[in-house]
Amino acid sequence: MTAPSSSSETRSTSMWLWGTAFLVLAMMLAGRHGPADYAYPPRTVQTGAAAASGAAYPVGKHLPRARPERLLIPKIAVDAPFSDLIIGPTGHLQPPAADDTNLVGWYAHGASPGETGTAIIAGHVDTTTSAAVFANLSELEKGDRFYVTRADGRKASFVVDDAEKFEKDDFPDQRVYADTGQAQARLITCAGDYDHKAKDYTENLVVFAHLV
Template sequence: MTAVFWGGAGLLLATTLMGGGGDPPDDAHGPHTTRAVSTAPSAGTSAGPAEGGAATTSASPGEQSAAKHLPRSAPTRLVIPSIGVDAPFTALDLDSKGQLEPPPADDTNLVGWYAKGVSPGEPGTAIIAGHVDTKTSAAVFARLSELEKGDRFRVQRADGTRATFVVDEAESFDKDAFPDERVYADTPDAQVRLITCAGAYDRAAKDYTENLVVFARLV
């Protein structure tokens, strides 16, 4: 298993990914990362069925039932109709310090996923991150805090399937008290975490005080 570190002084997902590394617009609500550790399959490894196992669906397009999961396939597009998100994916990797690299800050309509971890729809916890704002404007996850329990979103995948997820809850956590295990721990079913910055913007630290996490599962 590979550990994904979201913490430390650099905290890329807090300052660059979600906050743009500079003063955000006054009306922007930002992303923030934490000292969280994510467990995920190592590179090139596909997560198999949970022990005792759910059956894998066929590779035909369309929504999948809650009792099934999907084989590994890279996500291509995230669509969240209720908050106006329709964005392509980029693959994220770890830097030399073991921290997750952010999506490019110059593209405000782009989300990233940890490509060496679980793909959305596979059993386990898939990690999707996006900027809440940049130095110049609001970004793809600017309205992520509006999601509520029962809201649905979908992930289009490279194999032609479409994984639909339902929101179980959304919660903000102080960066110094981030529940690593709760957010990043592996799961027997197919789940997703949507992560961005939240809370107040600390202009001295050029960082946000919280992370917003949306917990969702495949339906």
Template sequence: MVLFGPRILTWNATVQPLPAASSPAGNSPAAAPQPAAPSVPGSAQSSPSASGTAGPALPRSAPTRLMIPKIGVDAPFTDLEIGPSGALDPPPADDTNLVGWHAAGASPGERGTALIAGHLDTATAPAVFARLSELVAGDSFEIARADGTMAVFVVDSVESFEKNDFPEKRVYGDTSAALVRLITCAGAYDRTVRDYTENLVVFAHLDVTG
């Protein structure tokens, strides 16, 4: 499975790993999307946010749980790394209720763009991000962090991109704001490459901390 590729965000069944979808339930083995690795943002960013203001932010702390009540998500986190292929490895395919974050990048709530990936489905069942496409601008979700704080994020937009035309800079670009990207697979399932044709990205910003 591949989630983030060297230059584009894609998930392929055999190459670069990152989070997200697997093959449709009951069909081929799980396949995950793959987000671009080389330009994965770090924890300290400098360019202004889209609104022109940096907004609130938290100190660095690992995320422990993602909660999106609207779509029934309540899932623990696992760390994801850039694999030998140059793509971000996906979460384990045998756990349908698990999300991963790029542990070498910004943590959720910290200034920068935090990347969170989850599978769309597995060979046998829907997975944690099966309903991610149901989110709309204005929806909110929470991320519990290891330091005991709770970060609340508000969705700015939900968009799908062809894997061969992924807007890398827009998704991973530097920012002084505390942003999160939730990423999974989308589109049709291509059996020839055992992967989905698109990636779904939820763009969100930090709203409240506690």
């Protein structure tokens, strides 16, 4: 879904900012559409929380760690390369290329897609000129499949468990980002209406999936 256009406002390409806090990963997906902005709300992601807390998760089906190469979502015609999202000198995650409409990013120091844990994959919903890679993400439903080709030559196959939209001021941090003994993935983008006054989308769309 793209933001509604306005003759009085010109939007630049979206960006993400992610940060860290203490021993857990604090993630902030922020979109900048100056002068209008849309943003993912700041969120705490408990990557490695099992080790930190001493909790033990039963390990389910999973693949060894390998960097992702392409995200394939046949239902919505997505075939996009991955960009590593890394933490820069400011303590925030550097954004992927802002002018590429067909690019997804993954948190490269978190779980890789197919590895045990929660792999975070984020994509633009639009740019200044057109819809972007996750413009039709809301069409995914329970039972749909998507795939991640990996540098080790394997293809990680995921099935969608749920797809939900959340108000930005009521985002379920633990549900989206909590550690897990399964190989899971989250596809995340902005959603809802674009509020020109607030310079922000009103919601986030999260697709929940697990490795099969």
